[in-house]
Amino acid sequence: MSDGNATDPRHAHREEPAPPQQQDQPGKTGRTEPTPDHGEDRYVGHGRLAGRRALITGGDSGIGRAVAIAYAREGADVAIVHLPEEQKDADDTVRLITAEDRRGISIPGDLRDEAFAEDAVRRALDELGGLDILVLNAGYQHDIDEFPQLRTEDMRRVFETNLLGTVIPARTAFPELEPGASIIVTASIQAFQPSPGLIDYAMTKAAQVAFVKALAEEAGPRGIRVNAVAPGPVWTPLIPATGWDAEKLAHFGTDTPIGRPGQPVELAGAYVYLASDEASYVSGAVLPVTGGKPL
Numbered sequence: 001m002s003d004g005n006a007t008d009p010r011h012a013h014r015e016e017p018a019p020p021q022q023q024d025q026p027g028k029t030g031r032t033e034p035t036p037d038h039g040e041d042r043y044v045g046h047g048r049l050a051g052r053r054a055l056i057t058g059g060d061s062g063i064g065r066a067v068a069i070a071y072a073r074e075g076a077d078v079a080i081v082h083l084p085e086e087q088k089d090a091d092d093t094v095r096l097i098t099a100e101d102r103r104g105i106s107i108p109g110d111l112r113d114e115a116f117a118e119d120a121v122r123r124a125l126d127e128l129g130g131l132d133i134l135v136l137n138a139g140y141q142h143d144i145d146e147f148p149q150l151r152t153e154d155m156r157r158v159f160e161t162n163l164l165g166t167v168i169p170a171r172t173a174f175p176e177l178e179p180g181a182s183i184i185v186t187a188s189i190q191a192f193q194p195s196p197g198l199i200d201y202a203m204t205k206a207a208q209v210a211f212v213k214a215l216a217e218e219a220g221p222r223g224i225r226v227n228a229v230a231p232g233p234v235w236t237p238l239i240p241a242t243g244w245d246a247e248k249l250a251h252f253g254t255d256t257p258i259g260r261p262g263q264p265v266e267l268a269g270a271y272v273y274l275a276s277d278e279a280s281y282v283s284g285a286v287l288p289v290t291g292g293k294p295l
C-alpha cells in the first residue's frame with residue numbers, strides 16, 4: 001500500500017519538449033539545452049559502495065556522470081575516461097566526485113586507440129590501488145536517413161568506439177579483478193528494438209549483450225559478475241549530437257509508456273545496484289531502464 005508519498009514517474013522529471021539544437025560529436029553538457037539532471041541535487045548515497053574503486057568510461061557527461069556522482073556518494077573512488085575535447089565536462093565531474101571526499105581522476109584519450117585503452121585501465125589500477133567496478137559506458141552514434149547513406153568511416157567509428165572501446169578495457173582489467181568485482185556495460189534498448197537510422201549502432205549494442213552473457217559465464221567461477229544496463233531514450237549530450245532534426249528532438253522519449261525521456265540520474269540506481277552486494281546473485285543480466293518500453 002502506498003504511503004501517499006510515491007512519485008508519479010510521468011511527472012518526476014522535465015516533460016517539456018527539448019528546443020531545436022544541434023552540436024558536433026562529442027556532445028558537451030554546456031551546449032545541451034536543457035541541462036541534463038545527473039543527480040547533483042537529488043542523489044542521496046547510503047554507503048553501498050564504501051571503499052570501492054571504480055573506472056567509468058565516458059564518465060564526463062550524461063549517464064556516465066550520473067553514475068560517477070552516485071558512486072562517489074555511495075563511498076567509491078572514481079576514475080573517468082573521456083575524449084580530450086571533453087576536458088571541461090570531465091573537470092566538472094571530478095569536482096563533483098571530490099566534493100564527496102572521494103578520489104576523482106580524469107583520464108583523457110581516445111578508446112579507439114588500443115594502447116590508450118590499455119594504459120587508461122593500468123592508470124586507474126595504479127592510482128586507485130586496484131579496481132572493483134568497471135563501467136564500460138563510452139559510446140558513439142550517428143543518424144542516417146536510409147541505409148545506402150551509411151558511410152564506412154562513420155560505421156568504423158561506431159564499431160571501434162562501442163566494441164573495441166568496450167572489449168579492450170575489459171580484457172586489460174579482467175586478470176586484475178578480485179572476487180566481488182563487477183563489470184557493467186551500457187548497452188541500449190537498440191540491441192532489442194533496432195532503428196533503421198541507427199543500424200550500425202544497434203548492431204554494436206546487440207554485440208555488447210552477447211559479450212556480457214559470454215563473459216559472465218567465464219567470470220562467474222572467479223567470483224566476478226558481468227551485467228548490462230539497457231537504457232531507453234535518455235536526455236544527454238549524445239542526443240543533440242546525433243544529427244536528428246527539431247521535430248525528432250522535440251518528440252524524443254515521448255513514445256515510451258511513461259511518456260517522457262529519462263534523465264541520467266534515473267539510470268544511476270541501476271548501476272549502483274549492479275555494482276553492489278545486493279546484486280550478488282545477478283550476472284549475465286540485462287537491466288532495462290526504458291520508461292516502460294519492453295526490450
Ligand code: NAD
Binds near residue numbers: 060081083239
Ligand atoms: P554522452 O555523450 O554524455 O556520453 C558518451 C561518452 O562517451 C562521451 O562523454 C565520451 O566521453 C565518451 N566517448 C565517446 N567516444 C569515445 C572515444 N572514442 N574514446 C573515449 N571516450 C569516448 O552520452 P550518453 O547518452 O550518456 O552515453 C553513454 C552511453 O549510453 C553510451 O554507450 C550510449 O550508447 C548509451 N545509451 C544512451 C542512450 C541515450 O538515449 N542517451 C540510450 C541508450 C544507450
